[in-house]
Amino acid sequence: MSTRTEKDFLGSKEIPIDAYYGVHTARALDNFNVTGVQINHFPRFIIAMAMVKKASVAANLEFKLLPEHVAGAIVAACDEIIDGKLHEHFVVDLIQGGAGTSTNMNANEVIANRALEILGHAKGSYKQLHPNDHVNLSQSTNDVYPTAFRVGLLLSHAGVLEALEHLISRFRERAELFRAIYKIGRTQLQDAVPMTLGQEFQAFADTLSEETQRFRDLEGLLCEVGLGGTAIGTGINAPKGYSAVVCRHLAEISGFPVTTASNPIEATSDTGVYLTWSGVLRRTATKLSKICNDLRLLASGPRAGLGEIRLPPVQAGSSIMPGKVNPVIPEMVNQVAYQVMGNDLSVMLACEGGQLQLNAFEPVMVANLFQSIDIMKRAMRILADRCVAGIQPNIEHCQRNLDASITLITLLNPQLGYELSSELAVEALASNRTIRELVLERNLMTSEAYDALVKESAALD
Numbered sequence: 001m002s003t004r005t006e007k008d009f010l011g012s013k014e015i016p017i018d019a020y021y022g023v024h025t026a027r028a029l030d031n032f033n034v035t036g037v038q039i040n041h042f043p044r045f046i047i048a049m050a051m052v053k054k055a056s057v058a059a060n061l062e063f064k065l066l067p068e069h070v071a072g073a074i075v076a077a078c079d080e081i082i083d084g085k086l087h088e089h090f091v092v093d094l095i096q097g098g099a100g101t102s103t104n105m106n107a108n109e110v111i112a113n114r115a116l117e118i119l120g121h122a123k124g125s126y127k128q129l130h131p132n133d134h135v136n137l138s139q140s141t142n143d144v145y146p147t148a149f150r151v152g153l154l155l156s157h158a159g160v161l162e163a164l165e166h167l168i169s170r171f172r173e174r175a176e177l178f179r180a181i182y183k184i185g186r187t188q189l190q191d192a193v194p195m196t197l198g199q200e201f202q203a204f205a206d207t208l209s210e211e212t213q214r215f216r217d218l219e220g221l222l223c224e225v226g227l228g229g230t231a232i233g234t235g236i237n238a239p240k241g242y243s244a245v246v247c248r249h250l251a252e253i254s255g256f257p258v259t260t261a262s263n264p265i266e267a268t269s270d271t272g273v274y275l276t277w278s279g280v281l282r283r284t285a286t287k288l289s290k291i292c293n294d295l296r297l298l299a300s301g302p303r304a305g306l307g308e309i310r311l312p313p314v315q316a317g318s319s320i321m322p323g324k325v326n327p328v329i330p331e332m333v334n335q336v337a338y339q340v341m342g343n344d345l346s347v348m349l350a351c352e353g354g355q356l357q358l359n360a361f362e363p364v365m366v367a368n369l370f371q372s373i374d375i376m377k378r379a380m381r382i383l384a385d386r387c388v389a390g391i392q393p394n395i396e397h398c399q400r401n402l403d404a405s406i407t408l409i410t411l412l413n414p415q416l417g418y419e420l421s422s423e424l425a426v427e428a429l430a431s432n433r434t435i436r437e438l439v440l441e442r443n444l445m446t447s448e449a450y451d452a453l454v455k456e457s458a459a460l461d
Contacts, residue, residue: 312390
């Protein structure tokens with residue numbers, strides 16, 4: 001394989017001739033072959049990094065710290081990355097030591113080498129345009145990496161919200177279709193009182209709707225960044241006033257109302273916003289998993305379980321039992337939820353593990369948060385389109401379960417009194433008959449009055 005030689009203070013290293021990364025990235029490839037998941041697995045993070053680099057170049061040009069032709073080449077390289085090019089050269093492992101330095105240097109080297117090509121120079125000709133001296137000018141990993149993390153989350157925000165709202169709309173559609181289907185409600189897995197299947201599905205929609213506002217609240221938290229604070233927030237090696245200028249450019253480039261942190265030193269060390277973001281994802285995942293538990297219970301059977309709804313069959317359920325169909329989509333979502341919950345724990349531990357003026361563990365937060373976002377987004381859309389949209393009611397079975405429930409005696413308690421109601425309940429259990437049969441047999445109510453009472457009991461105030 002053809003190579004070029006690059007040097008750092010540790011010595012020389014051979015780099016593949018076609019690679020846009022350089023010696024710092026190559027050393028990271030040697031040191032951090034851990035997960036096998038490269039940062040290019042999450043393109044929004046790479047795009048965010050390129051936006052930060054472009055904003056930094058624009059600010060440096062405004063302060064007259066860069067020649068115009070160098071700045072122009074760097075901007076052009078950043079624009080290509082923002083457009084989705086060169087991502088395959090962002091190759092370092094997501095989990096890495098150094099608080100993200102390897103990721104920052106991977107970006108600096110790719111941008112520098114592409115900018116060199118644009119200027120007509122060979123890759124590695126760093127005397128003309130240097131990854132540190134030019135691309136990383138007025139920056140540190142410690143302000144670039146967290147800022148790119150925040151912008152990457154902002155870029156992810158709309159997709160998560162759209163997937164959640166799409167799922168909610170599917171539940172609402174089912175709720176409207178099922179609004180006149182009466183069934184028995186349950187508490188502690190025991191028969192309770194009448195409700196409609198539509199009410200049950202509307203509750204699914206509404207509990208998820210609460211989460212949309214939680215996600216919207218996050219956007220403002222992410223827009224305060226420490227860019228310009230450099231190493232620990234004091235702004236060392238950056239010109240006075242740089243923070244405000246670079247954040248103004250980042251806001252224009254990203255389209256988000258990015259502002260300078262009120263306390264850059266605090267912003268460099270604090271990772272609370274990631275814990276909050278992860279917590280909202282965990283909360284949503286927890287609710288979603290509970291809903292999927294309910295769907296699996298309601299569809300259990302089809303003949304020896306609750307069987308009140310039918311999930312759309314999407315694949316064969318067994319290699320030994322012919323005709324068996326399993327609730328595989330809800331089961332998948334359950335497992336996604338468990339992964340998100342575990343990721344949240346990792347984020348929490350990493351947030352707690354920070355020391356003094358920097359948290360060195362943001363890379364594992366990036367790995368876990370972006371994974372949670374992506375799998376949640378996909379899982380919600382799959383659940384919406386391949387499960388919820390095709391759910392059908394088992395109307396006859398819902399009615400049979402309702403009729404057979406002894407707890408319907410609760411509806412008669414105000415009219416018949418506790419003693420007579422208890423007597424009817426005991427007799428119904430002993431004779432395996434329904435409350436309705438006994439009430440009509442004793443002429444305690446008319447058929448029409450009884451049915452009206454059952455329907456009225458399911459009506460919301």
